[in-house]
Each structure stands twice: as C-alpha cells, then as structure tokens.
Amino acid sequence: MKRKVTISQVVTIAFVAVVMLSCNRVRRSPGRAYMPDMTYSRAYETYYTSTEQLKQKGINYDGTPVSGTIARGDMLFIYPFKNDSVGYAQSGTVHNPLVVDSINMTEAERLYLVNCGICHGPKLDGNGPLWKGGDGPYPVAPKNLMGDDMKVLPEGTMFHSVTYGKGQMGSYASQLNVKQRWEVIAYIKKMQNGAAAKPATVTTDSTATK
Numbered sequence: 535m536k537r538k539v540t541i542s543q544v545v546t547i548a549f550v551a552v553v554m555l556s557c558n559r560v561r562r563s564p565g566r567a568y569m570p571d572m573t574y575s576r577a578y579e580t581y582y583t584s585t586e587q588l589k590q591k592g593i594n595y596d597g598t599p600v601s602g603t604i605a606r607g608d609m610l611f612i613y614p615f616k617n618d619s620v621g622y623a624q625s626g627t628v629h630n631p632l633v634v635d636s637i638n639m640t641e642a643e644r645l646y647l648v649n650c651g652i653c654h655g656p657k658l659d660g661n662g663p664l665w666k667g668g669d670g671p672y673p674v675a676p677k678n679l680m681g682d683d684m685k686v687l688p689e690g691t692m693f694h695s696v697t698y699g700k701g702q703m704g705s706y707a708s709q710l711n712v713k714q715r716w717e718v719i720a721y722i723k724k725m726q727n728g729a730a731a732k733p734a735t736v737t738t739d740s741t742a743t744k
C-alpha cells in the first residue's frame with residue numbers, strides 16, 4: 535500500500551523538526567547588546583584584588599568616597615594629612631575638634647570596647663583576648679595604651695593611626711566615623727590621665743597669678 539504524503543504533512547514535520555532543533559541548543563551569548571550598560575553589571579567586583587584590575591575592564595569605580603567630600607550626617611572635619619611618613623610626623627599638630635567635656639564617655643567607652651578592646655584590652659593595657667599575653671591567635675602585641683610612649687603620643691597621631699592603620703593594625707575609618715574616632719581617642723586620653731582627666735598637653739601660662 536502506497537502512502538501519500540500531503541504538502542501540509544511535510545510542512546508540519548518540518549516545523550516540528552525546527553522547533554525541536556532550536557530547543558536543543560543552549561544559548562551561551564545574549565546576542566547583540568543594544569544597551570551594554572544595562573546588559574553588563576558595572577557593580578563593584580568584590581573579589582577583585584586591585585582597582586587596577588577594575589580599570590582594565592573600563593570600570594573606574596574604586597569604592598572610596600570622592601576626596602574632599604563628607605558623608606551625610608558626618609562631622610565637618612577634614613583631616614589634612616596623607617597616609618605617609620610626612621603625614622604621620624605632622625599629625626601631632628592636629629587637635630580633637632570636639633569639646634571634650636561634652637563627649638558622652640559611656641558611649642566612647644562602648645565604642646572602644648567594641649572596636650579596640652579585643653586587642654588593646656578592656657584595661658587599655660594591650661592585653662585583649664586576641665593577644666592574651668602571647669597565647670592568643672593574634673601574631674603581634676597590640677600597643678599598651680597605658681604605656682609611657684602612648685601617654686605622650688599626641689591625639690592627632692592617634693587619629694592618624696586609627697584612620698589609616700599602623701603596622702599590623704588596620705584602618706578603623708570604615709567602622710567608626712570621624713566623630714566616633716575622636717570620641718574613642720578622648721576616652722583613651724582620659725583613661726591615660728587617670729581619674730583627674732586633664733587635657734593631654736598642658737601649656738603653662740607664665741603670666742597666671744596664683
């Protein structure tokens with residue numbers, strides 16, 4: 535028995551074949567990108583090791599704030615020195631812009647214990663849980679903030695080191711804003727001076743009458 539294949543049957547079979555073949559193909563390319571900005575993410579790539587790598591991809595974003603700008607709600611204070619040895623040497627000329635007497639020391643102490651106590655210790659003696667007299671997991675001894683060298687360290691230099699980091703200590707600029715950094719430093723200075731909280735540098739007025 536001869537079978538007659540009609541035109542419409544051929545068309546149907548061809549159509550089904552095309553559909554099946556096209557379903558079989560895994561598309562790996564999005565085709566022509568009409569608006570590349572929207573097709574490819576310009577987001578910050580977390581695991582890139584350097585902004586240079588991002589620049590090579592044509593991404594100029596490096597995650598740091600534009601220099602000279604201040605975050606909304608932050609204090610109007612621009613630290614003038616760069617993260618280099620010259621900046622470190624000059625940092626001592628900078629003074630705490632806050633009125634120290636009006637600082638909430640309970641809050642300053644809280645900030646210290648949250649951010650610094652783990653290394654520098656709740657007693658500021660450089661013996662926090664991460665160091666534990668050398669038995670802790672931290673490889674280098676944190677500074678004893680009650681030591682004589684730290685008592686004479688100017689508050690501006692403390693700000694410099696806390697802002698940019700020093701040696702094995704990282705920067706705290708992203709954890710504490712400018713005001714909070716100065717509050718923590720005021721707390722350290724107060725503790726260093728003992729119960730009689732005196733300003734760090736006392737200038738004697740020779741004309742004062744007793």
Ligand code: HEC
Nearest residue numbers: 649650653674675676677692695696700701702703706718
């Ligand atoms: C992970 C441990 C660690 C934490 C947390 C830490 N520090 Fe340090 N800190 C160190 C080490 C280590 C040094 C010694 C750095 C050096 O001189 O090489 C140091 C040094 C310092 C110095 C002396 C800087 C100088 O110029 O000599 C100050 C001041 C200081 N830290 C303040 C702070 C404050 C304030 C915080 C909290 C905001 C803090 N640290 C948090 C480990 C830490």
